[in-house]
Amino acid sequence: xxxxxxxxxxxxxxxxxxxxxxxxxxxxxxxxxxxxxxxxxxxxxxxxxxxxxxxxxxxxxxxxxxxxxxxxxxxxxxxxxxxxxxxxxxxxxxxxxxxxxxxxxxxxxxxxxxxxxxxxxxxxxxxxxxxxxxxxxxxxxxxxxxxxxxxxxxxxxxxxxxxxxxxxxxxxxxxxxxxxxxxxxxxxxxxxxxxxxxxxxxxxxxxxxxxxxxxxxxxxxxxxxxxxxxxxxxxxxxxxxxxxxxxxxxxxxxxxxxxxxxxxxxxxxxxxxxxxxxxxxxxxxxxxxxxxxxxxxxxxxxxxxxxxxxxxxxxxxxxxxxxxxxxxxxxxxxxxxxxxxxxxxxxxxxxxxxxxxxxxxxxxxxxxxxxxxxxxxxx
Numbered sequence: 535x536x537x538x539x540x541x542x543x544x545x546x547x548x549x550x551x552x553x554x555x556x557x558x559x560x561x562x563x564x565x566x567x568x569x570x571x572x573x574x575x576x577x578x579x580x581x582x583x584x585x586x587x588x589x590x591x592x593x594x595x596x597x598x599x600x601x602x603x604x605x606x607x608x609x610x611x612x613x614x615x616x617x618x619x620x621x622x623x624x625x626x627x628x629x630x631x632x633x634x635x636x637x638x639x640x641x642x643x644x645x646x647x648x649x650x651x652x653x654x655x656x657x658x659x660x661x662x663x664x665x666x667x668x669x670x671x672x673x674x675x676x677x678x679x680x681x682x683x684x685x686x687x688x689x690x691x692x693x694x695x696x697x698x699x700x701x702x703x704x705x706x707x708x709x710x711x712x713x714x715x716x717x718x719x720x721x722x723x724x725x726x727x728x729x730x731x732x733x734x735x736x737x738x739x740x741x742x743x744x745x746x747x748x749x750x751x752x753x754x755x756x757x758x759x760x761x762x763x764x765x766x767x768x769x770x771x772x773x774x775x776x777x778x779x780x781x782x783x784x785x786x787x788x789x790x791x792x793x794x795x796x797x798x799x800x801x802x803x804x805x806x807x808x809x810x811x812x813x814x815x816x817x818x819x820x821x822x823x824x825x826x827x828x829x830x831x832x833x834x835x836x837x838x839x840x841x842x843x844x845x846x847x848x849x850x851x852x853x854x855x856x857x858x859x860x861x862x863x864x865x866x867x868x869x870x871x872x873x874x875x876x877x878x879x880x881x882x883x884x885x886x887x888x889x890x891x892x893x894x895x896x897x898x899x900x901x902x903x904x905x906x907x908x909x910x911x912x913x
Contacts (some may be wrong), residue, residue, distance in 0.1 A: 536587055536834075536838055537552070537838070537841050537842055538551060538552045538553065538834070538837060538838055538841055538849065539551045539552075539866055540552070540662055542824075542825055542848075544694075544747055544749075544781050544845070545694070545745060545747040545748075545780040546631065546745040546746070546747065547587075547628060547632075547693050547694055547747045548630075549586040549587055550586050551584070551585075551586040551836075551862065551866075552586060552676060552841055552847065552848045552849055553584070553586050553587075553848070553849055553851065554585065554586060554587045554588075554589060554783075554826055554848050554849065554850045554851070555585045555587065555588045555850075555851060555852070555855050555887050556589060556783070556828045556850040556852040557582050557589040557590060557591050557592055557634040557696065557698065557751070557850060557852075558591055558852045558853075558855075558891065559592065559602055559605065559880060559882070559885065559886070559891060560573055560576055560591050560604075560606075560890055560891050561602070561603070561604045561605075561884075561885030561886070561888070561889070561890045561891050562576060562890040562891075563604050563605055563606045563607065563614050563881075564604070564825075565603070565604065565646075565725040565800060566607070567593075567594065567600070567605060567606055567607020567608075567609070567613060568607070568613050568616045568757035569606070569610075569613070569616030569617055569619060569620045570616075572890060573606070573620065574619060574620050574623045575738055576629065576890070577590075577620060577623065577624050577629070577839045577852065578623050578624065578627050578629075578838075579859040579860075580855060580859050580862065581624045581627040581628055581629025582627050582628070582629075582750060582859075582863075583627070583855070583858075583859040583860035583861065583862060583863050584860060584861075584862035584863030584866055585851075585855065585862050586630065586848075586862075587630045587631070587632065587693075587848075588624065588629055588630065588631040588632070589631075589632055589633075589634050589696055589749075589850075590606060590631060590632070590633045590634050590692075590794065591605070591606055591634065591825060592605065592606070592634050592635075592636035592698050592703070593605075593606040593607060593608040593633055593634060593635060593636060593683070594606075594607050594608070594609055594636055594637060594638065594681070595608060595609055595635050595636065595637055595676075595679045595680050595682075595683040596609050596635075596637060596675075596676070596679045597609055597610075597647055597649060598647050598649040598650065598652060599636065599637030599638050599639070599642055599652070599704065600638065600642060600643050600644055600646055600647050600730035601636070601641055601643055601703065602638075602639030602643060602885075602886075603643065603646060603886070603888070604885070604888060604890075608633060608635065608677065608683045608686055608687060609683065609908040611686070613686075614686055614689065614690050615804050617633075617686070617687070617690040617692075618691060619691040620690075621690055621691035621693075622691060625691065628732060630693045631692060631693055632687075632692055632693050632695055632696055632747065632749065633683075633694075633695050633696070634695070634696045634697075634698050634751070635680055635683050635684065635687075635695055635696065635697055635698065635746075636697075636698035636703055636704075636705075637652070637676065637679075637703065637704040637705070638651070638704060639651065639653065639703055639704030639707045639713075640652065640653040640654070640657060640663070640665060640704075640707065640713070641702060641703060641789065641815055644664055644665075650664040650665050650666040650900075651663055651664065651665040651666070652666055652668050652672060652676075652704065653665045653666065653667050653668065653707075653713075654664070654667075654668055654704075654707045654713050654714045654715075654716060654720075654721075655667065655713065655715040655716055656715075656720070670718070670720060670855055673720065673730060674690040676704075676730070676734075677730070677733050677734050677737050677807045678737070680697070680734045680737070680738060681734070681737040681738050681740075681741045682741075683695075684738040684741055684742050684746075684748075685741050685742065686810065687853040688742050688746055690818065693747065694746060694747030694748060694749060694780075695700065695738070695742075695746075695747075695748055695749070696748075696749035696750065696751055696783070697731065697734065697735070697748070697749070697750040697751070697779075698751055699731060699750055699751060699752040699753075699784065700751045700752050700753045700783075700785045700786070700895050701753065701787060701788060701789050702756070702788035702789045702790070703733075703789075704757075705730070705731055705752075706752070706753060706762075706788070708720065708727055708728075708731070708774045709724075709727050709728060709731075709752065709753070709762050709767075709770055710727075710753075710756050710761050710762045710788075711727075711760050711761065711762070712756060712758055712760045712761045712762075712788075713757065721871055722757060724766040724770055724773075725769075725773065727766075727770075728769075728773045728774070731750070731770070731773070731777070732773055732774070732776075732777040735748060735750070735774060735777040735778050735779055736777055736778065738868050739778045740820065747780045747781070748778065748779055748780050749779065749781045749782070749786055749826070749827075750774050750779045750781075750782055750783070751782075751783040751784075752767060752770060752771065752774075752782065752783075752784070752785070753767060753785055753786045753787065753788075754767050754784050754785070754786045754810050754814070754817070755767060755786050756786070756787065756788050757786060757787050757788070761788065764813055764816065767813075768816060768817060768820055771817055771820075771821060772820065772821065773822045775822065776820055779823065780824070781823055781824040781825070781826055781847075781848075782817070782821065782823060782824075782825055782826065782831075783825075783826035783827075783850055784813060784814050784817055784825065784826065784827055784828065784829075784846070785810065785828050785829060786810050786813070786829070794848050795850075798829070798830055798877070799877050799878060799879050800831055800877055801877040802877070803831045804833055804835065804836050806830065807830050807831050807832055807833060807836045808827065808830060808831050808836055808840060809829050809830050810827060810828070810829040811827065811829075811840065811845060811879075814827045814840075814845050814846045815845050818844060818845055818846060818847075823846040824848060825847050825848070826846060826847065826848040826849075826850050827840060827845065827846035827848070827849060827850060828850035828851075828852065830836055830877070831849055831850075831851060831854070832854055832872045832873040832875060833872040833873070834865045834870050834872075835870075836851040851873075853875045853877065853879075853881060854873035854875045856875070856881045856891060856892065856893050857874055857875045857876075857881075857895070857896050858873060858874055858875070861873055865892065874896075875893070876895045878895055880893075880894040880895060881893055881894060881895075888891040
């Protein structure tokens with residue numbers, strides 16, 4: 535049997551295969567961050583589609599940390615009933631789901647939160663976004679907010695949590711010299727820049743217990759000037775493992791830069807897939823906890839090679855599952871064609887229109903709209 539379809543365990547979490555749905559903003563929560571029936575339906579489709587583990591889209595742990603409209607929240611007790619309905623539905627359909635915990639930091643949607651964004655360091659004087667530089671008191675409050683969010687996640691039935699420390703959000707900003715110019719205990723070398731992550735991991739562990747799975751997602755590199763580099767990222771990963779993380783997901787890039795963003799367009803051959811593969815090899819050689827690789831994986835052959843050669847332990851998919859929620863089941867049933875995703879990154883357009891993220895290309899293809907018409911309509 536293909537190793538991808540064999541059962542595994544991470545901490546207390548038993549998984550039926552090695553496919554993970556990477557956290558992907560769905561744009562299907564209410565304006566207040568609550569679960570909707572549409573969001574539940576989306577998660578149920580993924581559970582029925584055969585993916586071994588679903589990671590929710592980034593759920594903000596504090597109101598000022600909201601980064602996108604119609605984003606899921608986990609910052610207050612009033613949201614727990616909807617979150618419970620979500621986990622119950624996933625479990626009834628044979629799925630496992632963990633909640634990604636996030637804070638947008640200086641990239642917060644201040645027009646939605648009506649609060650200043652939190653910035654790791656002072657921003658340029660030309661910045662027109664209202665912000666507040668993070669103080670020691672703010673750090674203490676953030677640590678508590680993450681722990682309380684994890685406690686809510688466990689109480690409503692999520693099978694674990696993941697800290698989002700990638701793509702330029704708050705915990706990524708702490709790791710990156712491009713964002714973090716602090717001169718206190720949370721700035722300077724990588725041990726200091728990773729300090730808040732270790733404190734959050736430790737506090738969450740004390741809150742949820744030793745058997746509750748805690749993942750963390752981080753950049754292998756930022757790919758921007760003065761950004762996080764691979765050597766420091768690997769050192770951070772070791773710090774996280776020592777602090778109690780059960781698995782690490784490797785990604786890369788910074789939102790809003792246009793340079794090697796978290797989603798790379800134009801993946802048309804196997805050679806273009808798994809674009810963080812070489813970084814994952816370095817991580818895997820140094821880590822003893824499971825490694826998850828995300829980034830442009832679209833074919834079963836590439837996914838199988840990554841696991842069989844020991845580059846990573848799990849395969850994380852995002853856009854491929856937006857177009858085909860049942861892709862894993864299709865592969866398992868013998869239809870080995872690559873994912874039908876066109877890697878055009880048009881799927882987020884309806885999300886920002888309040889309609890939820892979906893495969894625009896698939897719908898336009900049904901209407902027999904040409905590629906040139908498609909590009910003109912969504913360029």
